[in-house]
Amino acid sequence: xxxxxxxxxxxxxxxxxxxxxxxxxxxxxxxxxxxxxxxxxxxxxxxxxxxxxxxxxxxxxxxxxxxxxxxxxxxxxxxxxxxxxxxxxxxxxxxxxxxxxxxxxxxxxxxxxxxxxxxxxxxxxxxxxxxxxxxxxxxxxxxxxxxxxxxxxxxxxxxxxxxxxxxxxxxxxxxxxxxxxxxxxxxxxxxxxxxxxxxxxxxxxxxxxxxxxxxxxxxxxxxxxxxxxxxxxxxxxxxxxxxxxxxxxxxxxxxxxxxxxxxxxxxxxxxxxxxxxxxxxxxxxxxxxxxxxxxxxxxxxxxxxxxxxxx
Amino acid sequence: xxxxxxxxxxxxxxxxxxxxxxxxxxxxxxxxxxxxxxxxxxxxxxxxxxxxxxxxxxxxxxxxxxxxxxxxxxxxxxxxxxxxxxxxxxxxxxxxxxxxxxxxxxxxxxxxxxxxxxxxxxxxxxxxxxxxxxxxxxxxxxxxxxxxxxxxxxxxxxxxxxxxxxxxxxxxxxxxxxxxxxxxxxxxxxxxxxxxxxxxxxxxxxxxxxxxxxxxxxxxxxxxxxxxxxxxxxxxxxxxxxxxxxxxxxxxxxxxxxxxxxxxxxxxxxxxxxxxxxxxxxxxxxxxxxxxxxxxxxxxxxxxxxxxxxx
Numbered sequence: 001x002x003x004x005x006x007x008x009x010x011x012x013x014x015x016x017x018x019x020x021x022x023x024x025x026x027x028x029x030x031x032x033x034x035x036x037x038x039x040x041x042x043x044x045x046x047x048x049x050x051x052x053x054x055x056x057x058x059x060x061x062x063x064x065x066x067x068x069x070x071x072x073x074x075x076x077x078x079x080x081x082x083x084x085x086x087x088x089x090x091x092x093x094x095x096x097x098x099x100x101x102x103x104x105x106x107x108x109x110x111x112x113x114x115x116x117x118x119x120x121x122x123x124x125x126x127x128x129x130x131x132x133x134x135x136x137x138x139x140x141x142x143x144x145x146x147x148x149x150x151x152x153x154x155x156x157x158x159x160x161x162x163x164x165x166x167x168x169x170x171x172x173x174x175x176x177x178x179x180x181x182x183x184x185x186x187x188x189x190x191x192x193x194x195x196x197x198x199x200x201x202x203x204x205x206x207x208x209x210x211x212x213x214x215x216x217x218x219x220x221x222x223x224x225x226x227x228x229x230x231x232x233x234x235x236x237x238x239x240x241x242x243x244x245x246x247x248x249x250x251x252x253x254x255x256x257x258x259x260x261x262x263x264x265x266x267x268x269x270x271x272x273x274x275x276x277x278x279x280x281x282x283x284x285x286x287x288x289x290x291x292x293x294x295x296x297x298x299x300x301x302x303x304x305x306x307x308x309x310x311x
Numbered sequence: 312x313x314x315x316x317x318x319x320x321x322x323x324x325x326x327x328x329x330x331x332x333x334x335x336x337x338x339x340x341x342x343x344x345x346x347x348x349x350x351x352x353x354x355x356x357x358x359x360x361x362x363x364x365x366x367x368x369x370x371x372x373x374x375x376x377x378x379x380x381x382x383x384x385x386x387x388x389x390x391x392x393x394x395x396x397x398x399x400x401x402x403x404x405x406x407x408x409x410x411x412x413x414x415x416x417x418x419x420x421x422x423x424x425x426x427x428x429x430x431x432x433x434x435x436x437x438x439x440x441x442x443x444x445x446x447x448x449x450x451x452x453x454x455x456x457x458x459x460x461x462x463x464x465x466x467x468x469x470x471x472x473x474x475x476x477x478x479x480x481x482x483x484x485x486x487x488x489x490x491x492x493x494x495x496x497x498x499x500x501x502x503x504x505x506x507x508x509x510x511x512x513x514x515x516x517x518x519x520x521x522x523x524x525x526x527x528x529x530x531x532x533x534x535x536x537x538x539x540x541x542x543x544x545x546x547x548x549x550x551x552x553x554x555x556x557x558x559x560x561x562x563x564x565x566x567x568x569x570x571x572x573x574x575x576x577x578x579x580x581x582x583x584x585x586x587x588x589x590x591x592x593x594x595x596x597x598x599x600x601x602x603x604x605x606x607x608x609x610x611x612x613x614x615x616x617x618x619x620x621x622x
Contacts, residue, residue: 027437073426077435079444080394107416109483115384124388126338133390144455145481146488170456172420177457181494
């Protein structure tokens, strides 16, 4: 299997853009027609609605974007049935050729970290068999626990050529409480970025990118240039575009001059860009996806990738 | 429903000790008889083995200890069937009157944090119904994302009188990479501890303890006195006892003089304290649990709680 960053880079080049569609299903935002179809007073009904909704979103966006990012929390909120839905959604995304980032922000130590990572990537080994669980291309993780915690995730990821995205500077208003604390003249998030650079350089692909990237909120344009500079070989995943207030222009500094090196994520801003009573919601999602791609292409170096693609 | 810290304190007083048994099921460590019974080449089989194992552990330890802590990662490693097992294990623990801490180390922002917290605590609201998922008494979280992230978890917890344990200083060898970085003469973990103190003081119970505690590895006895001092109203959860190398004496400084204020967790060291071929494994677990309680009582102020209990 090819190196994670090579698969990601190929997918971005093939689609001519680096938009990631976030899959954050919420019952109260789903199209009313879907809620009516599945409402049966059980969590399994809600989970089935999530599954159909996300799969129809995937069918709309798969020809347009290279990457999708299901948010684990919203599936967990439907319990075990929600985890069934998450598996089905990830399976469909793979079948559609999409690169998948499972947004779980997992973190733990030693064999517990390995358990999360094996679930995310290659699967669990039981006696002579190996059983895949989420089988995602990449997982978001939180590095507060330090190097040996991240190493456990990395070892599992590298056994099956998967990737990690480490939280560096998050998109929320209170992110700075700890992430901005300065040591030796550098804020904590830059210490984490430097560690990400060390990890990603351990395993560079033919694309020149490594298999460990950084998560940096699109809501923090001022911090992006220094993070981009500190992490020349790492992909930067930018949540916060759209509903959280990040604009296409805010993401510009995350991209390299050649248009690679960043992935901009929009979730609600695309998947719930219409009122619940909308019947033609798939058409609305398609239009919005194309619009966000155009905005990113106009406002960032990503636009340079488009000339390679027939549109 | 009573305040979380009051329920926890009452449970500790009632049992006369503050030992928490960690439920970290691993296929390769399970008693061979259980593996043979459930091995059918599916994850559902493995999940059923986890469920029976954990429930039999609960039946052994429920009369002896106040708290149990299932580790989410090992259940997730069996996929959706594992999450069914986690639900069954948490349900049995509640029925047995145990305080339950779900060890998920969750973290995210805004409504995503709320989704994890609602799953852990009061359940998901769908139209007019509320559906519980894990229904745990407390959840471990990672505070790297800062105050508004933690607030989202807290608001959900307080709606149903549950608690949080925030990672402060973890038990792994590389924990210091970020947690020890100093700002204004204090390491990062002490900044987190100070924040935990602010959060816990927002909502003190009649026991005098708040509903937000700290996770501090039992493997870091040197850091415990300053954390105990910085967090006079917060419970300290100490993983790392036993298999990770922490001793009963290492936990002493986490307890207040009156024997309250800390919970010491041992997982593998108790639940897998025998070779897999052992047939009388429940008796071995009971003996080991009593032994660890005796060690804690001898080596820490926790021993002062025992005189109140008929043994």
